Amino acid sequence: MDKEKLKKTVVFRGMEDDELDAALAALGAAERKYAKDEVILHAGSTTDMMGLVLEGSVRIESNDIWGNRTILSHIAPGQVFAETYAIVENAALLVDAVANRESKVLMLGIGSAAILGHDASLWRLKLTANMLSISMQKNLMLSGRSFHTSPKSIRGRVMAYLSSVSLQTGSDEFDIPFDRQQLADYLNVERTALSKEIGKMKQDGMLTARKNHFNILKSGTSL
């Protein structure tokens, strides 16, 4: 495996060569090849290893008890999967990790023993900090999404979402990074229903919108 590439990944970022070597050894790093559609990690099992995609692509999918499949995400080279399950003890995977095509994956044993290992070497600190960064980033996205999709009505979701963007930009006029279809998917609603609701919100004087540019009119509602 290419060390220079590894040093650029989120996992090993900031490490020197010797640190990387030590880390790889301690984590029992093992490069594995998977054929297209081969299952890397099975839902229901536990793991103390996470995967770092080197080549190809891994998809995360769910197959519910009644046989319905949902594809949840795709993991690109340089990115990791199953890190949460590897670190949290006894957490059964809710999803399968499947090679989307012929792929190379670096499996890394980061079960909490590995992370906590009781010498305070620099590589261990860096690794842990990197994992923390990955996890928190994900966390932020997840809690945002959870917050934006918890209202039951479309209008509630749109308001929650636009409020967040407004807070982040510190302005009541901004562009959102989604087109209508993407916003609909993000909010778990149907596109045309979303268009209609945004139309109504315009009529109600809550906002103006043109494509992905929005302008919040605070006067509209609760005053």
Place this chain on the structure above:
Amino acid sequence: MDKEKLKKTVVFRGMEDDELDAALAALGAAERKYAKDEVILHAGSTTDMMGLVLEGSVRIESNDIWGNRTILSHIAPGQVFAETYAIVENAALLVDAVANRESKVLMLGIGSAAILGHDASLWRLKLTANMLSISMQKNLMLSGRSFHTSPKSIRGRVMAYLSSVSLQTGSDEFDIPFDRQQLADYLNVERTALSKEIGKMKQDGMLTARKNHFNILKSGTSL
């Protein structure tokens, strides 16, 4: 502040006295008192400090642009808040942290500088690992919830949820940790609508349910 209590918190777990001292110093730990309903951290701002509740209770609430308030959670003594915003750089809070009653909070500067600080002391490693554990735990809950609430229909959500529980328990017969009302809240649906849907699923031969005990019948659907 009471060091013995601190050493039992998720943040400082596993530290020796001297490590705890070093950590508190490095993090610029500052105990603060807040009056009931005093805002500790404002939505829209950024912070490099997280809060550890010592006494009282902190509530996390959202006030959207149009003035609607939603209470998202309550933080009890020994638990932390705003840790994600403190560690992820430039992440604006989407929520307010407010003292729910007169409360004491230990503010800890864990901005990434503090975490990454370039000496590999043991306290730093332990702290980072503890934060990682907190974050991943939360992550697991959040991604579970996101997964369970993304289907649009009640039936879809129930199926997603029960599938997960079934995977975790490794059985198609299990108890869930919710009563109907709680499950409805968790899935963001209305209680009586949930009861009805579970009734229909019984009729359709997908499952049997009595109170919080469920039995999945795989034959019912896709075969």
Place this chain on the structure above:
DNA sequence: ATAAGTATGTGGTTATAACCACATTTTACG
């Protein structure tokens, strides 16, 4: 064992969103 209180289920009605079939607008590009 009974009554009170809590949890769960059901029927009926209404509001809302999904869904479908297009109209209109915007964008890309030959």
Place this chain on the structure above:
DNA sequence: CGTAAAATGTGGTTATAACCACATACTTAT
């Protein structure tokens, strides 16, 4: 430009879930 393609919006219909008002079942305490 002018046309094709993509994105967005709208009307109408149907499916679904919220909502309300209770009925029933289960739990607990006396």
